[in-house]
Amino acid sequence: MAVMDRAVAREQALDAAEELFYGRGIQAVGMDEIRAASGVSLKRLYQLFPAKEQLVEAYLERRDVRWRGRLAEFVRGREDPEERILAVFDWLEHWFAEDGFRGCAWINSYGELGATSPRVVAQVRSHKRAFRAYLADLIADAGLPATLTAPLFLLAEGAMVTAGITATTQPAREARRAAAVLLQSA
Amino acid sequence: MAVMDRAVAREQALDAAEELFYGRGIQAVGMDEIRAASGVSLKRLYQLFPAKEQLVEAYLERRDVRWRGRLAEFVRGREDPEERILAVFDWLEHWFAEDGFRGCAWINSYGELGATSPRVVAQVRSHKRAFRAYLADLIADAGLPATLTAPLFLLAEGAMVTAGITATTQPAREARRAAAVLLQSA
């Protein structure tokens, strides 16, 4: 681990943080464990992130970009604008089926730190706002009324939470079916 | 605090635990704080609950009974079976508007301890299963198809999560409207 570029160390730290924080919870993972998993020394870790809370913030921020990127990429594969909306739920199903899926990272973080960390709350709100805005765009692109945004968003959120708690993929299909009904009746 | 009946001490401990755990998170509250808030000595606390995890379990269990009781009581006030289903969402709105509302206690607990405490996970699953079953009963009583259960449940879960994160009551109304549309098209 000789000369390690600052940016590289940052990525490695965030890789380890993401895997551990998401998989086991934030408070359950110590900084030393992140050092061990990432190969980035404690000194360096604290140079990059002056406190654990900021590592958490960076973890959520980077995961947000990637998560929405993966979703958008999947959705782009569909042609029909209405199909694209439903594709969001198809993607949820893929996500729920992934190894190590343990619910929505932001909802979980909110449950864990919502009462004590304003920085975490800000990340969670910003992520959910972005996801909702993305849904709104898909709906607008399909020429559908904006009033569809809220129900589809709530269905997606409900599916994430329920998939996490029950450890099943079913909620994605249930939400998709309900979304299709709502699209019909619009 | 002279002679304190075991059952009374238990209730006082659970009262304090509920207020503190729900309001600030479970890991953020120490046993000593529960002692201070409840007036139940540490010794007694550990007689009643051999470990913190079991106090948490009891907190979730008692809250489940009360939460579903309050919901059912509210819903019983409506005559029409379909109105009763929508009343669930009206009740959610009341709940979201309460002082100190901070999202769904079970979703939050899952986010905080889902990865480390099987007892907590069991409580969360059992609560969500009971809530879903209650919805299913309302739907059956209205002579509506059982396939409505899943979407209404997901809407309610999405509303709880979103109301918690955004600290607004709006999601209850949005979910209600969507539920009404789904009832129409059934």
Place this chain on the structure above:
DNA sequence: CTGGGCAGAGAACGTGCGTTCTCCGCTGGG
């Protein structure tokens, strides 16, 4: 009145962890 045991207060213990510090080796410029 007396003594034994229960209960509370709070100290004590052990551990885990966020954060900082110390020490040492390596590297690269003179």
Place this chain on the structure above:
DNA sequence: CCCAGCGGAGAACGCACGTTCTCTGCCCAG
């Protein structure tokens, strides 16, 4: 070849907290 400084390893520090222990006083059976 020499030395200044950066970086890593990991010890150290301080604190918080779950859990247990000790001490003291009170209540009540005899």
